[in-house]
Amino acid sequence: MLSDLLFSINAVFPIILVASFGFIARKLNIIDDAFVKSGNKFCFRFGFFAMMFVNIYKIESLDKIRWNVVLFAVISVLALFFIGLFWIVFFEKDPRQKGVIHQAFYRSNYATIGIPLAFNIVGEEGLLLASLISAFSVPAFNILAVISLSAFSRTESNGKKTNLFIHILKEIVKNPLIQGVALGMFCVIIRPFFGGWRFSTGNLKFIFKAFEALGSIAPWFSLIILGGQFKFSSVKRLLPQISVSVFARLILAPAVGMLICIFLPPIFGFPSFSSAEYASLFGLFATSEAVASISMADQMNGDSELAGQILVWTTVFSSLTLFLFVAFFRHIGIF
Secondary structure, X not given: OHHHHHHHHHHHHHHHXXXXXXXXXXXOXXXXXXXXXXXXXXXXXXXXXXXXXXXXXXXXXXHHOOHHHHHHHHHHHHHHHHHHHHHHHHHOOOHHHHHHHHXXXXXXXHHHHHHHHHHHHHOHHHHHHHHHHHHHHHHHHHHHHHHHHHHOOOEOOOOOEOXXXXXXXXXXXXXXXXXXXXXXXXXXXXXXXXXXXXXXXXXXXXXXXXXXXXXXXXXXXXXXXXXXXXXXXXXXXXXXXXXXXXXXHHHHHHHHXXXXXXXXXXXXXOOOOOHHHHHHHHHHHHOOEOOHHHHHHHHOOOOHHHHHHHHHHHHHHHHXXXXXXXHHHHHOOOO
């Protein structure tokens, strides 16, 4: 029990600490609004592109993927997407906030916290499974996020509304995170036709190392940017939206996601999942808001201030909810 609590604290508080450096730097005028704006743009266009490419490129082989686990992971994420869609359509008014709140229902910090969480619960098998699931879940998160953010702000510079489908398709194609996923997946698919050759080990590995370095700093630099634009004075004004988002991300998502993955597979003739599979899926549903959501909201006309507040408070409270959920699922024999 204590180890679970300590893991939760150690997993989430580095995020808060790094963001606090940005907050302090802004208060000391070391960074300013121009730095925050250009930093967000840099992370979105270059940093997260490199991060997504590297994450996908590192997949050894598509043959190792357990497709039944991926199937129900995707079904669960889509279920949360539509639950969130119902909420924002009927209960949220501000178009710039709708897409940001919607992301809290389905988009987690899987790569940074969820994968290590699976390893902490069940060991190496959980780490492997979670890494393979991320090859599909993270691209799905980003495609759905583009839909969330663009569907409610499809206005061209001349003020005219564009066709919704065309607008969303354009946003998906030009999104740097999705471009990084597409490039990485293309390299994985064609790898067998080149004798397994790869940038990371060949004579051109300096190219991969450059992408790897850029991708590794993206989430942490984005947190500094978050700290630079974070305002405690905004909490009271945004409290209803923050509260809904925290509940959706940390309570509703893990409850709905795990219920689907526990009860639906046997109904449709699939075997029940193992403890390692459940642990890898749990990290997909239960962790805090994704760091990339801030840069994406900022660059896609969403409310980036609200996105930052949601990230901070879902991260803070997730140290408690992760501990409670892990303890509960261990008690009933799921993990």
